[in-house]
Amino acid sequence: MRKYAIGDSELISQYKKGNEGAFAILVNRHKKRIYTTIYMIVKDQYLAEDLMQETFVKVVHTIKSGRYNEEGKFLPWVSRIAHNLAIDHFRKAKRYPTIVMEDGSNIFNSIEFSEDSYESHQIQEDINALLRGFIKELPDAQREVLMMRHYMQMSFQEIADATGVSINTALGRMRYALINIRKKMEQKNIAYDQNFYPK
Numbered sequence: 507m508r509k510y511a512i513g514d515s516e517l518i519s520q521y522k523k524g525n526e527g528a529f530a531i532l533v534n535r536h537k538k539r540i541y542t543t544i545y546m547i548v549k550d551q552y553l554a555e556d557l558m559q560e561t562f563v564k565v566v567h568t569i570k571s572g573r574y575n576e577e578g579k580f581l582p583w584v585s586r587i588a589h590n591l592a593i594d595h596f597r598k599a600k601r602y603p604t605i606v607m608e609d610g611s612n613i614f615n616s617i618e619f620s621e622d623s624y625e626s627h628q629i630q631e632d633i634n635a636l637l638r639g640f641i642k643e644l645p646d647a648q649r650e651v652l653m654m655r656h657y658m659q660m661s662f663q664e665i666a667d668a669t670g671v672s673i674n675t676a677l678g679r680m681r682y683a684l685i686n687i688r689k690k691m692e693q694k695n696i697a698y699d700q701n702f703y704p705k
Contacts, residue, residue: 512528512531512545514535514580514581515577515580516578517529517531517532518532518569518574521569522569525540528636529566533562536580536584537558537562539581539585540561540584540585540588540692541554541669542553542560543585543588543592544557544558544561544588544589544591544592545591545658546664546668547589547592547654547668548592548595548596548660553595555590557591557595560591561587561588561591562584563583564587564591565584565587568647572612575647589650589668589669593650593653593654593657593658596653596657596658604631619623631638636694637687640686640687640690640691641687643686643690644677644683644686644687647679648679648682648683648686649670649675649683650679651665651669651679651680651683652679652680652683652684652687654668654669655680662676662677667702686697691703
């Protein structure tokens with residue numbers, strides 16, 4: 507039990523000096539929490555295990571490259587990496603998200619074309635690239651809620667549980683994310699169909 511008396515920062519310091527066992531202690535200490543964080547998002551045991559391994563591989567690379575600077579905040583930092591990897595998995599799996607604004611309008615409904623020509627496909631690709639850029643520019647908390655809701659179809663209760671906030675906070679973050687995306691769309695003169703309402 508003595509190993510658990512050593513703080514995360516000290517273990518990281520030992521690991522930087524070449525003590526591989528120090529990192530093993532860190533992994534054992536936090537792997538359940540990290541696995542749960544990922545599993546609550548992806549709902550798949552094997553995928554969660556893969557992403558947890560990927561998380562710790564990323565942690566190793568960051569520490570060994572000298573880019574780790576989250577002193578005293580190791581667990582929140584690793585949790586953030588795990589969240590991002592889980593969300594990235596869904597982002598890659600779904601290139602065309604369905605994002606519905608507060609008024610019920612669908613961002614992409616106005617840019618669907620009757621003929622699947624090269625030009626229309628290219629316009630769709632360009633709009634999707636713009637939208638991904640808008641999403642990247644959102645504050646972290648807003649981007650996280652929006653992606654969980656629309657890329658992963660999570661309920662607001664599930665989002666609240668996964669991010670450790672109240673449902674009202676999750677709803678608020680979602681609302682501000684949509685407002686921000688709408689402003690960016692209006693600045694770029696991208697229209698969306700206000701007559702579309704989701705089922």
